[in-house]
Amino acid sequence: MKQKTTLNTKPNIIYILADDMGYGELGCYGQDKIETPNIDALSRAGMKFTEHYAGAPVCAPSRCVLLTGKHSGHTYVRGNDGMPARGDVWNYLAMAKDSTLEGQRPIPAGTITIGTKLQEAGYTTAVVGKWGLGGPGSEGVPNKQGFDHFFGYLCQRQAHTYYPLHLYENEERVYLNNDTVAFNTKLSPNADPQDESSYAPFALADYSPDLMFDDITDFVDENHQKPFFLYWATPIPHAAIQAPKRWVDYYVNKFGDEEPYLGEKGYFPHRYPRAGYAAMISYLDEQVGLLIRQLKELGVYENTLIVFTSDNGPTYNGGTDSPWFDSAKPFKSDYGNGKGFVREGGLKVPMIASWPGHIQPGTTTNLISSFWDVMPTFCDIAGVATPQDSDGLSMLPTLEGKSGQKEHEFLYWEFPSYGGQQAVRMGRWKVIRKNLLKDQPIVELFDLEEDPLETNNLVDDRPDIVEKAIRLFQQEHQEPEVGSFKIPFLGDQKI
Structure with a gap:
């Protein structure tokens, strides 16, 4: 029975960030193998974005862009920096014994995040899932970066298994009933790869997404009578x-039936890798449906903005077979075009926004937007000022179908890994500069209206566009504070 709840004057905000989900992995974006009925229904209830971009082509920098409202030429974290100088950071047993080996490069104390701004606006804030912006004891943990509650993985490497030894609730470990298998363990030499029972060691007792969803359910139940923000x-x-x-x-x-994945591209073997990959997405879709049902039962669905998106494009390893699913459809999703690269398949992500009474159901927008627009959008909704150094523009006029939407002259990315890359989108034009860590960078120009798959390099045909992009490459790059993110070609001084 639906509970009667007095609605908050400010809407609740739920931001759902999938991890490595490609642009084409939802039914509402054209997927025809994986079933996502609940997310598709969310799209029908709200607005679908066709030109939305992640903050970076891999996890940590994309999340830093999201939380700070600054593009990757200005953010503190610009790559997945595991800080290996600390010791054996990939050894899960060593991490279990020594928590200082966990976590990635922490964002600094005093960073203004979406969490801190929404706390300022009177919201109770939580992040549940994968953090990746500071390990245990660091200044970057969620509770020091604007979040009242955290449950999940502080360390991205720990999230390379869904059956970890522990998770974190706020800053305390929660030990699980798992005898975690070491990363990249293969099948036993005597195991039959066709026998499903050979893969039993990789499915343990406590499945972390179950535990994290239980925590989400509890958080919403405990906080639904006041404005809350759930990341x-x-x-x-x-x-x-x-x-x-x-x-x-x-x-x-x-x-x-299908050929088993034997672990040759990392992570763990699986008897049915395509079925297993699709299963994860449908399981997530099922959880989204359960959360929406809970909101309706509590009487707060009508006053809740829900956003669903992904942190970057689809991956190429671990047995995921993105080409078979056409995961970045219509863009390419193989190595060099998906995760890790500033191509459309690596950066363009699905984004759905639903907000009853504010967003017209069944609408689509081609607004060119990005992760750094989320901060000003949420600040507008919450009624607090956007930080002056944000690179973003509020999307609220588009969400509400009103006039006055400001548009970007350009979007900019830089990424100091996978050879070193920059990209800028200016309307229909996209310019990529790669191999920046080598002596001879390569420049590519694509007309996305005529060539969305980025196959025809027009660099010799439009020197005026290339020249403008290179000026932006120089203008938007701010020398990073962290040595591992520096790109000497851009004038950074190596430490």
């Missing part, structure tokens, strides 16, 4: 392929 940073569908058996069985029945 649900699910690790799904990032490899490893580990999913509830009922969903794997469903897709084995749908797809039929």
Whole structure:
């Protein structure tokens, strides 16, 4: 029975961030193999963005862009920096014994985040899922960066298994009933790869997405009578392929038999890798449906903005087979075009926004937008000032179907990994500069209206566009404080 709840004057905000989900992995974006009925329904209830971009082509920098409202030429974290000088940071047993080996490069104390701004506006704030912006004891943990509550993985590497030894509740470890298998463990030499029972060691007792969703349910139940902000940073569908058996069985029945994944591209083996990957996404979709049902039962759905998106494009490893799913459709999703690269397949992500009474159901927008627009949008909704150094523009006029939407002259990215890359989008034009860590950078120019797959390099045909982009490459790059993010070609002084 629906509970009667006095609505807050300010709307609740739920931001759901999938991990490595491609532009084409939802039914509402053209996926025809993986079933996502609840997210598709959310799209029908709200607005679908067709030109939305992540903050970076990999996890940590994209999340830093999201939380700070600054593009990757200005953010503190610009790559996945595991700080290996601390010791054996990939050894899960060593991390279990020494928490100082956990976590990535922390964002500094005093960083203004979406969390701090919404706390200022009177919201109770939570992040549940994968953090990746500071390990235990660091200044970057969520509770020091604007979040009243945290539950999940502080460390991205820990999230490479869905059956970890522990998670964190705020700054305290919560130990799980798992005897975690070491990262990249292969099948036993005597195991039959065709026998499903050979893969039993990789499915343990406590499945972290179950525990994290339970925490979400509790948070919403406890805080629904006042404005709340929930940042649900699910690790799904990032490899490893580990999913509830009922969903794997469903897709084995749908797809039929397939060749097993033996772990040759990292993470863990799986008897039915395609079915397992699809199973993770449908399991997440199921959770989204349950959350929406809870909001309706509590009487707060009508006063809740829900955003669903992904942190970057689809991956190429761990047995995920993005080309078979056409995960970045219509863009390419193989290595060099998806995750890790500033191509459309690596940066363009699905984004759905639903807000009853404010967003017209069943609408679509081609507004060119990005992660750094989320901060000013949420600040507008909450009634607090956007930080002056934000690179973003509020999307609120578009969400509400009103006039006055400001548009970007350009979007800018830089990424100091995978050879070193920059990209700028200016309307129909996109310019990429790559191999920046080498002596001879390569410049590419694409007309996205005529060539969305980025196959025809027009660099010799439009020197005027290239010249403008290079000026922006120089203008928007601010020398990073962290040595591992520096790009000497751009004038950075190596430490």
